[in-house]
Amino acid sequence: IAALLELGAGFNPEFTGRDNILLNAAILGYPREKIENKIDKVIEFSELEDFIDQPIKTYSSGMYARLAFSVAIHVEPEILIVDEALAVGDARFVAKCMRRINEIRDSGATIIFVSHDISSIRTLCDRVLWLDKGKMIDIGEVFPITSKYMEYMFKEDEDIETVANPNPPQDVMEKVEKGLDDRPSSHWGSNIGIIKYAAIQDSTGTKTDLVSWGQDVRVKVRYQLTESISTQDLVIAFSIKDLKGNDILVATHRNELKDDTKLQERSIEFSFRNYLAPGRYLLVATVEKRNNTD
The missing domain is CATH 3.40.50.300 (P-loop containing nucleotide triphosphate hydrolases)
Incomplete structure (x- = not known):
């Protein structure tokens, strides 16, 4: 040793x-x-x-x-x-x-x-044990647990228990995960729950995990704003990241919404042809506020 x-x-x-x-x-x-x-x-x-x-x-x-x-x-x-x-x-x-x-x-x-270095853990490790103050929070596959850990790090103090507790109240989980993809995911930001659905789809609109090189791909994001969110400078974006968190592909859509329709559930679709190298990738979808100079 x-x-x-x-x-x-x-x-x-x-x-x-x-x-x-x-x-x-x-x-x-x-x-x-x-x-x-x-x-x-x-x-x-x-x-x-x-x-x-x-x-x-x-x-x-x-x-x-x-x-x-x-x-x-x-x-x-x-x-x-x-x-x-x-x-x-x-x-x-x-x-x-x-x-x-x-x-x-x-x-x-x-x-x-x-380590606290998620990129190094994802590069080196086959299995992860998440500890907090000497207590086990979770153990298992690297990708889903490190995603939950990153969500934990970006949570406000009053929301941390939702992520850290491996068996949170059922109503809390239903609120966070209603309508979302059932594969490992994490959620962070100041308005969790706006994005209702985010997935990779093939040319027929079927959700898929495996995409061939040269294949036409769609990214579908479904979201619903709240009353407190201004539609000015609103951007819906997605990125494809490698397992170290580096952006490989990024696209944005500046959506022009009227205040009287913003509470309706809406969908955005992006399309591209897959020229990514063979490997595993992470889909990240966001609703962001950006000014016109960004």
């Missing part, structure tokens, strides 16, 4: 980086002769060659993370525990670490990755 729990864990600040590689490997139970054979690779991966013989009390937090991660991945762990240790350091080194974690995972090792 190799663990990256916090910066400096298992290090002696008075020792040099080289000495701490030996110390940290010993704490992890890795034989001295094996780590001595790998020490050059550890130093090379950490990119700390110019500083490796200096006391690590002179290191920055990013240098700590580089050294600790490099040791952890070179002791060939069967179980690797990473707790927010990659939150520091430059983007290039973090990407390098992610590639190495994927290699460790593909080799058959178990990885426990603790």
Whole structure:
């Protein structure tokens, strides 16, 4: 088992980086002769060659993370525990670490990755456990649970219980989900419930999850405004996102509505030809207020 729990864990600040590689490997139970054979690779991966013989009390937090991660991945762990240790350091080194974690995972090792970074969790993990103040909120597939977590983060305080409670009152769920797609979804914003339906459809108007390359696609959004919402500068939009949350395709429709008809349920359809690369994508539909300069 190799663990990256916090910066400096298992290090002696008075020792040099080289000495701490030996110390940290010993704490992890890795034989001295094996780590001595790998020490050059550890130093090379950490990119700390110019500083490796200096006391690590002179290191920055990013240098700590580089050294600790490099040791952890070179002791060939069967179980690797990473707790927010990659939150520091430059983007290039973090990407390098992610590639190495994927290699460790593909080799058959178990990885426990603790983080608030949803994109990293969706990239690395096969299963998710959501904890809040030491209590389990939910456990299961990555995509639906991280979506619920993101909804939780954008909720007002008085609405948080609706999302966090895995068994909310039935009337609450009916209010939120009435008419919506029955697949995993999340809802956030200042006026939840405006969007009644959002789905991908084929050219015949049939809702579908699987779209072939080059196929004509429709996105249908059905919504109903409330009395308190002004129709001025109202925009209905959708985006297709990858699993990291990056926008791949975005379209908007500026809908001109009169106040005397705005309470009627309305539908908007977008159409496009599918030239997305093979993979899984997320549909996001929104009703937004934008001024004419946006």
